[in-house]
Amino acid sequence: MAKRTPQHANPIQDVAWRRLLVNFLIELAFYGLLVVGYFFLVLRLLGDPLARIFSDNLTLYALASLGLIVAQGFLLDLVVTYILDLLGLDRLE
């Protein structure tokens, strides 16, 4: 029978876990700020052009929709990674 080993140590007591948790909270704060800025600077400007494409060409709209969602996913993650690297904070990974 396999010897029991704790898979996850108590994160509160472990200093390394606490540091990672603080880093993650800082990352979330930056992420939140970026998202708000992105929302006001980019998303609000996309509404009318997308509505025009939706009316004129559904195929183009479908491709643009998928492309925008994928691009946003990559963009948000990349920007946060860059900022964290710039600040010299450890990533949880």
Added chain:
Amino acid sequence: MEFPIAGVVINPLLLAGIGFLVGILGGFFGVGGGFLAGPFMFWAGVPTNFVVGTDLAHMTGKSMVALRRHRALGHVDAKLGFLMLGGTILGVEGGARIIEALEAAGSVDQVIGYTYVVILLIISAFTAFESVRALRMIQTDRLDVKEALGFQAVAKRVRSINIPPMISLPGSGIASISLWSIIGVGLVTGLLAGMLGVGGGFVRMPLLIYGLGIPTHIAVGTDLFEIMFSAGFGTLTHALKGNVDVMMALVMHTGAALGAQIGAISTRFFVGPRIRLLFSILPLVGAILVLVRLLTGSGLEAL
């Protein structure tokens, strides 16, 4: 904020909030969350024909973010995901055709609906039973959490099938398993997804764990892998039908991206059996939502 494509005015914070909550679920459990996001979107005022397509669009982006996190944590078996994808796509297509055939034969909403409720309740009860048993095994038998699976009979039987080609899944710690078993899981979940109009995550997760013996954390990450592709495919098809408001999806995604990160990272603080125990609540919620719709003829907005 006005969303001209859907022709509605909705508070973007509400949409981002819905995305955030569903994102946490997706990141933590590896499910798309459509069964929850759909009713919430409907309640928020999103027109019916835009609910499914827009949800699939935001689900695609959310799954990507959660998947990146899970991949960094070593929770994704890409080989398993790609092998299952073929079965999933075939299953979805098959499920959609079955629905068409049944609808041509007569009204099947009640039959499919109640069948769905029964399936969800069985999954919920079984997952809860197994995970409680596994937690007891950890405490009483002092088993390592990785070995604590309260029900292994089906997985052992499936792994003993020797129909070639045999595949190894080093990412999941499986030395040899028949490719047909993997495709079969994809086929079953795709069939249910196609028939019931859902992503299938809360069926795929238990099948991966109890049917193939995939470790829980790997099942979560790999499930997101499947959802990303199936939701992406669904986004395209629905957008071509004019049923996607991508602006709404992008707004929801800003919240979902945050939630998905929280959900994915949180899996590190929970052992497999606890994740499975918490997961057992989701199909129960799904069953309640479907029952509400069946009994009242409408969704959460009826409550």
